[in-house]
Each structure stands twice: as structure tokens, then as C-alpha cells.
Amino acid sequence: MLKKIFVWGNVVLFALLLVAIVRDTFRPWMKYPREYRHMQAAEEKGEVRKSIESRPIEIKQILATDLGQVDRCITCHQGMDPIATPLLENKFTENPYKSHPGDFLKSHPVEKYGCTVCHGGQGLATDFVGAGHAPKDDAQRDLWRKKYDWHPAEHWERPMLTQPYLQASCVKCHANFESLHGAETATKGKALMDTHGCMGCHQWHGQGGPISVDLAEETANKPLTRIDFSHTGLEEEDRTLLNWIQLHFLKDPWELNPGDPEAKVNTEPIAPSGMVNFSIPSPAHPEAGLELSAEDAKALTTYILSAQSASIPHAFYVDGPKEPLFDEMRFESRVDAGKWVFNKYGCAGCHGLGGKGGRHNFNYQGGGLEPTLTKVIGNYTRPELLKKLQYGVAVVNKENEKGPTPPLYMPAWKDKISPKEMEALMDYLFSIAEKQAEF
Amino acid sequence: MKLPFQLPPIPKPEEIKKKIIDSQIWRSMFRGGVWKDTPRDRAQHILGNVWLHLQPSRVRKHGLKWTYTFGLGGLSFFLFLILTVTGVLLMFYYRPAVDLAYRDMKDLEYAVSLGSFIRAMHRWSAHAMVLIVILHMIRVFLTGSYKSPREFNWIIGVVLLVLTLLLSFTGYLLPWDQLALWAVTVGTNMAAASPMLGAEGPFAMLGRSNDVRFVLLGGKAVGANTLLRFYVLHCVLVPLVAGALMIVHFWRVRKDTFSGPIIKPEELPHDKVDTWPHLIVREYVAALLCLIFVSGWSLLMKAPLEEMANPTVTPNPSKAPWYFTGLQELLVYFDPWIAGVVLPTLIMVGLMAIPFLDPDKQKGVGRYAFRERPAAMTYFLFGVGMWFSLIFIGSFLRGPNWDIYWPWESWLIHKAPPPHTWSLPIPAGLALVGIYFVVGMVLPKLSKPDFQWKSALRTGLLAMLGIVALSKICMHIGWDQMAWLFVFGYIYYVFGVLVPRKHLSTQDHIRYVTAMVLVLLMLGVLMKIGIRLGFHIKYILTIPQVNFNI
Secondary structure, rough: HHHHHEEEEEEEHHHHHHHHHHHOOOHHHHHHHHHHHHHOOOOEEEEEEHHHHHOOOOOOOOOEEEOEEEEEEEHHHHOOOOOOOOOOOOOOOOOOOOOOOOOOOHOOOOOOOOOOHHHOOOOOOOOOOOOOOOOOOOOHHHHHHHHOOOOOOOOOOOOOOOOHHHHHHHHHEEHHHHHHOOHHHHHOOOOHHOOOHHHHHHHEOEEEEEOOOOOOOHHOOOOHHHHHHHHHHOOHOOOOOHHHHHHHHOOHHHHHOOOOOOOOOOOOOOOOOEEEEEEOOOOOOOOHOOOHOOOHHHHHHHHHHHHOOOOHHHHHEEEEOOOOOOOOOOOOOHHHHHHHHHHHHHOHHHHHHOOOOOEEEOEOOOOEEEEEEEEHHHHHOOOHHHHHHHHOEOOEEEEOOOOOOOOOOOOOOOOOHHHHHHHHHHHHHHHHOOOOOOO | OOOOOOOOOOOOOOHHHHHHHHHHHHHHHHOOOOOOHHHHHHHHHHHHHOOOOHOOEEEEHHHHHHHHHEEEEEEEEHHHHHHHHHHHHHHOOOOOOHHHHHHHHHHHHOOOOOOOHHHHHHHHHHHHHHHHHHHHHHHHHHHHOOOOOHHHHHHHHHHHHHHHHHHOOOOOOOHOOOHHHHHHHHHHHHHHHOOOOOOOOOOOOOOOOOOHHHHHHOOOOOOOHHHHHHHHHHHHHHHHHHHHHHHHHHHHHHOOOOOOOOOOOOOOOOEEEHHHHHHHHHHHHHHHHHHHHHHHHHOOOOOOOEEEOOOOOOOOOOOOOHHHHHHHHOOOOOOHHHHHHHHHHHHHHHHHHHHHOOOOOOOOOOOOOOOOOHHHHHHHHHHHHHHHHHHHHHHHHEHHHHHOOOOOOOOOOOOOOOOOOOOHHHHHHHHHHHHHHHHHHHHHOOOOOOOOOHHHHHHHHHHHHHHHHHHHHOOOOOOOHHHHHHHHHEEEEEHHHHHHHHHHHOHHHHHHHHHHHHHHHHHHHHHHHHHHHHHEEOOOOOEEEEEEOO
């Protein structure tokens, strides 16, 4: 008995070690450079062919020292390896063999930039799943599941970005992205952010209203452990920061972030999200339809993701146009100037586009809707309105006294909106007010 | 073709073998001549080799049975060897600096030849070693192998157990991922709760920048200094100390002789057999199976590696390494200075005291004899059971905010906060603690130890039911409170009164008092848990001025 265990044990141990060595020696990535070598050699003859065929199969990496990154993507993506493909061009159309589309690598030499600084993913990985590949659509996801046993890379919070979200990476360095070709979605995202009043409540690198989080500093860099996915309905593998941000434009935020209005789990009642519900038309004027399309949601997500932190050396930044200042702008009229101020400070966030529809505000007295400016402005005199704009309404009245504090309130704007801007804003506000019947 | 000279005849293999063995080079290296498999040869084989001479040349037969030792001591050492070899290999690739350590893990995973396999082996062997060392201790206790003259070696063993935990714990930080950072944060925060020496403990004398945690971490929080410190501890200091103590441990096993049933003079001579091959082959097979298991497991399961360590992002929950989750679970019921410092110290002291508390030096040695030493077995297994139950709860049943989550429950569900707790006023607390220890000490002595188990258990059951019913009527306690009161009260009655009355009350005074203090402390932990679960009492005795809370 002992003898049998002795003999067979040794055999099994030897076999196990052999398995370990074999598994280590023949790694899945190896077939790609080998196939590439084969494909490349088929087009050449003589010495060139020989030299291609004698190219070693090995892990290739780009040491992007300025960025402090090591990317091993070119191990498989040989069409983008400056040694295997000196001109960085080939005729192949399939990944991982094809060369980089577009002319991006001409202005962004691969030796200097590597891959992950734009694409995301895990540069050090040498297997398909670990690299953090992200499918562009459901069809590709199903294909990858079959082909590579794909799932999101575990414990890697920044998977690769697909189009159009990839454009977020341009914005990281290019302050002039609004004039770049290929960054149209990010540009659209920024424009939407300006017109839909995000900045009334949120901030962008510290600039904006005080009611909610800083989209650039906090939201874009939120670690997954701090996100409560309980109410998103997302499958485990879809629980990413990208989806979390994007759902805010597609789902009812009350559903996404319901708070605890009846204090079931907390000691104090907590109101649900104060964010605009973009999944339904504005309740004040439903005939206008949805404010944001699915494409718009993508654009906004892209622009927010552009604020993801990255350690990029200063020399990599490209300067862009300065944010326009009120004093330097030329407007057709006072009303136009006021409209610009209305958009810049995000008034639409609570009061609706053009002040035409108050947004929902949980447990706010009078039906839980923010004031529709076109209806109420007419009741104010100019000094009254100025006071309201300057000092805001910090404590809003509750509909249900025992319920939670409504999430939205009118902030004090006197330190943010300059006196000149304020005057223009008031001109605009009075211009949109519906005419009151004379008594 | 004809050769111009005559070839010498081809020698036979046996002749070559003899020639090699008889050569000066061979004989200079290995003592003894050609192997003839005589008893003398076998003994010579052991005696003439420094490694094999760790064993005696002949061993008693009973020690060869698998079920006697399960090879646990030998496996502990063998796992230490695996860890040394794989650890040295890993050291070639690992740099203990915060911006490099995690990247080196990824290199091991994705680029280094066999890197992933060797790291997995190191990781899993380390977990296995902690488990097997604990099991080894349990086995030594159950077979009474700590009894005279082996008391001192038992103490060395307890120290080695602590060093094993330290080795594993210091190694836990080195991958520098979230798992590592936060497990070590949980573990070292306990140090800050040490009485007097920790900044957050009772009677704190030192500040946050010079208490024991600061010494351990090289800072106020886990950081670059901690990584370097733990690296040096893990790779140099602790292995050296552990190695030195292992030498003492093995040497004492030889000198105190291998434990076994006491032999009466009329049973001599011993039933001894040659160590070579009988013991050696068993040791080899045990090591072989262990290595098969560890390498097979490492092929199937990669070593875990989470996101890179980030001191600003706390995972919810943050868990200590599994062997400390039992103590972490106790944090629910006790302040950190008790759960993290006092209780572990008491466990160590209690374990070391065992050989001296045991009045009988011969009963149950060399066998799993429950009937011969019922009290010792009961309390030891009770403690082991508590230790592993707490580990199980802490590791598998705790989720976000350290709430109870059943394994099939999603961690995304929000749980209601724990009910409001309250503390007893100081006089009541002092009285309760005093009564517990004084009455607890006296109760077992009040009656004679010659009672009948059945009737005593029945009487206790009826009495407990009576108390519970009375509490229900007089104090209007809830049904769940009745259940807690009954369960914990009955546990106390059996293990705090009946068992000591039967088995401890006959011992001499010093032994009785020491053993009873340890028993009452162990049961006290359970009683505090019961009081919290049943009556939401946070502290029994609290003196906030000096951070003293029980």
C-alpha cells in the first residue's frame, strides 16, 4: 500500500509540475504573434521573409517612461508594434493583427504614449480577459464569451473604453478638443452640460453650484466600492463607473438613488436624489418630449469620464481657448446676455430649459416641483428678485413635516454671479415672464 | 575492424557501483560503505546523516500509525520548507516599495516564468501552514503529548504558533493590494488599543506618534515604512527566530522522546522498529501528498490580488486575514483592547499554562482518551470550537457594515442598523463583574463532586426554565430574549458549574483558582455575547475617563 502511494504519488507530482511548466511555456497569447509572423511572411520573399520568420515569439512591451506606464498590448497587437511593423501600417483587417486605424499614431508615437493612456485597460496583462477588453456591443460580447471566455477584468476599475467614450481620453490632454476632429461626442457632451444646467447643482473642478457632488473631482473618479449599485438593476459584470454615470440620464434618479424617505434603515429620513428625471418629458411641459436622447446620454457620460485622473506630465497638455468671460463677450441684446448667464450658472438644472418647467424636488411644499420661472417671475419687483438671487432660499419648506429635507434649494449667488451679470440675468428673467393680467 | 589494442572488459553495473562507493571521494562525503540492509546499516544511515539524524535510529511502533499524529508536525515543517523555497524565488522579483510592489505582483502574474504558480503556491502553503500548525497543536493536546517531561516543548510550540501567525500576517501586506492594506490596518489598529502602550487603549500613556502601533507601522497609518518593516520582518527576522525555535522544538522532541503510552517495566523491551525505512517512508509519503495537494490547488486557484492599495478607499467590509476574523468578530461585542490584545494574550497564557494545570502526568498520554481526562478535553475543545465558530461567522456571514449576511444573500441589500444599545451604571457593573467572578469561583465548591450527571442536567434544565419563565412574568422579556437567556444560562450552568464541580473542585488550591479564572474568562466572553444579543447591553462596566470598557 505504502509502496503504491510512493510510486504513484511521485508520478502524479511529476505530472503536476509538468502541467505547470507546460501551461507556463505555451501561453495563449503566443498564437497571435506567431500567426502575425506567418501572415506577414506570406507576403514577402527571400531574405526579408527569412528575417520575418526568425523573429522571436516573446512578450513585447512599451515603456512609456514619461507616463510611468508599461503596456504589453503589442505582444498580441503586432500591427502596432514598431519593430514587427516599422511603418505601423498593414493590410490586415482583423484584430489583433490590424494596424492602428486613423492617423493617431503619427502625432502620438506609440513608443512615447503607449496604449492604455488613451484606451484604458490593464497594460501589464498578457491575457485577453486581464487586459480589460470591453465589447462595443452585445453581439461582440456574446462572441467574446464564446471565443475567449470573456468577462470584465477582476479588480481592475478602468476597463478599455469603446467608441464614443474613448473620446474622453482626448480631453485629458487636449484643452482644444472642441476643435479636434474625432472628439465630436465629447464636444457635444460639454455643450449639453452647459445648456442643461448641470452646473447649477454640480461643480466641475470646483466651479459650480453647491448642492451636489463635483462631477470632475468626485464622480469621474469614484471608486466602485463607493457606488451603491443596489437599485441599478445592473448585472454583476455591468457594474462599472461608466454605466453608473450613464444611467443617471436614462433612468429615474429617484429609482437609482432612492435615499430613505421613511427612515427604514437610517435614523433620519433621507430624500431621494434631487437630480432631473431625464427618462420622462419635463412634467411642466410634457409636449416637448424627452430632453436627452440616448446619444446625448452617451455624450454627457463621455465628457464626465474625461475628468478621470491620470498622471500626465505637463508637457503633454495642449492649450485650448479660455473659458469666455462675460465682460469680454459681445451680445446682441441685454436679454441675450442674460440668457448666457442663465445657462452658464446652470439655472435650468432646477427651473427647466428657458425657465419653462420646474424640476421635481422631493417633499418640497406645493407638489414637489421647483418654481416654473415663467409663471412666478411676474410677481416680483426688481429689488425683490435681486435679493432672492443674491441670498437664495437656504431652507425650503417641507410638504410633509416628518419627511426628509428636500434635496434642492436656491443657493446664494451673490459671490458667484457678478453684479453686471446679475443685471443682465434679471433683464432676461423679466423678458420670459408670462404677462400677468392687470387687476 | 580490428583494434590495434585490446579493450578492457566492460565492467558489470554492480562492480561500477562498488567502485564508486569505495572511491575516496564518495567515502569522504558519505559515511558507511556498501548498503547491505542490515539493522546496523539502517541505524548507520540515520546516525551518519545530519538531516536524517533529526530522527532517532529506532522508533516505537505506535508512533507510525497515521491516526496517531496525522503527520501534522512534520507537515508544518514541510510547509515551512515549501514557503522558504517559493519565498526566496519570489524575492528575486519583488521590491518592497509602494509604487513597485503591486506592479511586481502583476509581473509575476503575467510575465515571469512560473511566477503565477509560485506565488499561488506560496500563498496557499501559508494558509495551509497556519491551519496545520493549529491542528498539530490540537492533536498534541488530544493525545496528552504535552505532559511531563514535554511541558517546555509545548510552550515552545505555542510560541511557534504565534510566530506562524506573525509570519503569515506580515506576508499578507506585501502584495500591496486593497486586501493587504485593509487587513493589516484592521490587524494593527488592535495594537493601538493595547492597554497603556497603545494610544487608544485604556490607561493610554503614549500618543499616536509613539505608541506600539507607530512602532509596528513606522507611521500613524499603513504606508511605505510599514511595507519595508513588514518585508524585513517577513523575510528575515521572523523566519530566523522561528527557525531557531524550530531547532529547539525538534531537539526537545528527540531528547524528551516521542510521546506514547507509558510503558510499564514488565512490558520492556520496547516494540521498536528501524526508522529507516519505516518512519522515513511515511514522512516522505506525507510530504509528497502535501506537495501534490498544494501544487494541484495552486494550478487551479490563482493567489488573490485585488486593486492596488489605496488608503483613501475603504472596502466595506474590511476583513482581517481569516485566522484573525474570529477576533475581529469579537469587536462587535468588545472594545478593541479586549478583543485584540487582552483575549489573544489570555489565550496564549492559557495555552502555555495547560501542562502545569494538568495534575496528572500519566493519564491519557499517547492516546485520544476523552474518558481519562474529561475536564481538560472539554475545555480545550470548547475553546477550539469557539475560536473556529467565530472565524466562521467573521469570514462567511459578515457583509457590508459588518451586518449578518447569509451566504446566499446579495450584499447589495441594505440591512437595518443594529438595535440601540445601553450600558450598565458603574456600581451595577462593578457588582455584576464582582459577583460573576466571586460566585463563579465558589459555586463549584458548594456541593460534592459525586453527583449524577443525568439528574444534575435535568435539575438545571428545570431551574433554567423556571428562571426564564419568572423573567418573562416579572420583567416582560421578549420570546427571543427568553431563548438567549435559556441557551447562555444553561451553557454557563453546565460548563461553569457542573464540569468544574465534578473535575476541578478536587484539585489543590492554586490549580483550582488558576483553572477556574481561565474557565470563567472563557465563558465570560460567551456570556458577554449573550448579554448583548439578548439585552442589547453595550458595556457591563464602563469607566470612560480611562477608556476602560468591558
